[in-house]
Amino acid sequence: MAVPIALTIAGSDSGGGAGIQADIKAMSALGVYAASVITALTAQNTRKVQSIFPVSPDFIQDQIHTVFEDLNIRAVKIGMLGDSTVIEAVAEALRHYPVIPVVLDPVMVAKSGDKLLQPEAIDSLRDKLLPLATVLTPNLPEAAVLAGQKEPRNLVEMKELLEKLKQKNGPAILLKGGHLGGASSDDLFFDGQETICLASPRIETKNSHGTGCTLSAAIAAGLARNLSLYEAVTTAKEYLTKALSGADCLSVGKGHGPVHHFHAFWESPQQ
Template structure:
């Protein structure tokens, strides 16, 4: 059976983030991509100028209609937008279980634009995290979910990753890109403990959609896994894919702000 991944997220007209980034990543990593839209956005490489949400009832209709017909082997959640949509999606996932669920709790765009309100943050914390097999917050998102100050260093990443694990997800990948330094350090927390994943920091402005790309890479790899995913090696594979996409993103020359990573680096002709 063809490995099939689902993204439940918003649309990005510039193609670097959201469902567009997710579907490109699924394709690059050998998974057939399906998508349920939660919002239309007006955005480019400089930022978001507007969000048009999809009503929760229609999000559910998209999900249930798809799952009635298509076997989904892993699901990635991105921008859900409102508390109503968060709770509706969590309800469907609890009933239907479309493969391992990778939740990127999208709250702030790379440009700094806020994409989710306080009620939705609370709904993610109470309703969504317990049905997620892996969550992939960055430093500000982890702080919002924990109602705490952002982690100041790698030791703080370990502590906050363990604290997030206590909220109910199966595993936590806390991304440390906001900490700065010569290395980008992520911390994976599971029931077995915490481990670090390190990569050299890439000096580039082509960073649009990095979070979407990493979480959708993990979903694609989970869809292709034989049995329940072992997150530690999948994180390394996904980060290697993202590292190349970041390194070669500037060569695309898309837009005049924070351009996208190159989802097809090594696949497209040089």
């Protein structure tokens, strides 16, 4: 069976809720084989990031090239990169594979509030990786940093922020509106030509660890399955909504627990 294959380039979450672990779970749940390149190791749980151990840029490049020389990678998701040297190493390696779609999730801060990207690396992310991205998936704080303006407080300001991003960055953007609050969780999707509002009901749960990782990985899974970008984005958003809806039936950790990646397969939480 020729299974579609996607590659995630991200950090490892020892608590299993975000990063590489969330990406592999999401891709697997959506019928895609997941390969991985680890950019950093984190000592992390549902409450905090205790410490971060970076992987050397040379070894990150070795992982990327070794995976590509053997596996038929159909899509790439990029998550936590840490600093400018890692960003530049990943960008340099991916330039060898220009026809592969890239989903760039500009991970800057963990759910716990711990910083995952050094501030001085923002310019490298903007200059080196954004030109290689097929779609950018920032939340509102991340988008505000990339655009160099304040974080939106409502949908009107969110649309203004998207206009700024469209001027600065690549052809497609999924601007996630989860930080706005309210009964609806509205995202804005710019596909390169038009802007579409993707609305869904807000799921009230504290178990939202890994939402950004899960969504971007699910988009990459859709692209690996040859869905159009719009289909990949809307399918991923639907998957995440269901994963959040099922999150409270899990009991993992004492802080922000993970979303339920396998909500469609588990009849009840595994003890």
